[in-house]
Amino acid sequence: MNPRSVIIKPVISEKTYALLAANKYTFRVHDDATKPQVRQAIEAIFGVRVQDVRTQNVKAKSKRRGLHVGKRRQWKKAIVTLHPDDTIELFEGQELGE
Numbered sequence: 001m002n003p004r005s006v007i008i009k010p011v012i013s014e015k016t017y018a019l020l021a022a023n024k025y026t027f028r029v030h031d032d033a034t035k036p037q038v039r040q041a042i043e044a045i046f047g048v049r050v051q052d053v054r055t056q057n058v059k060a061k062s063k064r065r066g067l068h069v070g071k072r073r074q075w076k077k078a079i080v081t082l083h084p085d086d087t088i089e090l091f092e093g094q095e096l097g098e
Contacts, residue, residue, distance in 0.1 A: 003041035006033045010090055011077055019079070025088055029055070029078045038078045049083035 008028040010016075016026040029038055035053045042050050055078045060071040082088070 001030070001033065001037055003044040006030050006037050006041040007045060023082050023084060023087070025080050025082065025090065027078050027080065029076050031074075031076050033076065033078070035078075038080065042080050046088050048086035048088060050080055051083055052081040054079045054081075 006029055008030065011026040011028055019026065027038075027042075033041075033055075035055060038053050038055065039050045042048065042053075055076060058075050058077055060074040063070055063072060
């Protein structure tokens with residue numbers, strides 16, 4: 001699998017932003033991606049050393065719009081712990097809009 005197809009996008013939330021202090025980054029990954037594939041993709045795309053990869057399947061949520069009931073699709077996320085000397089320049093130097 002191509003590294004760019006394994007990693008879909010970074011997950012940005014308050015919880016994932018707090019994990020940056022522990023050098024942990026959260027990404028939305030392909031549903032069929034394995035931990036070794038995620039590790040290889042992160043190392044190839046960002047040029048960093050990965051210490052640990054944890055994956056989780058996020059279940060679909062029910063959503064309503066009037067009388068119609070549906071579901072969001074389920075997805076897979078990976079929390080990647082990097083070597084203490086490495087960082088990914090995702091959020092550093094970004095200012096919040098006022």
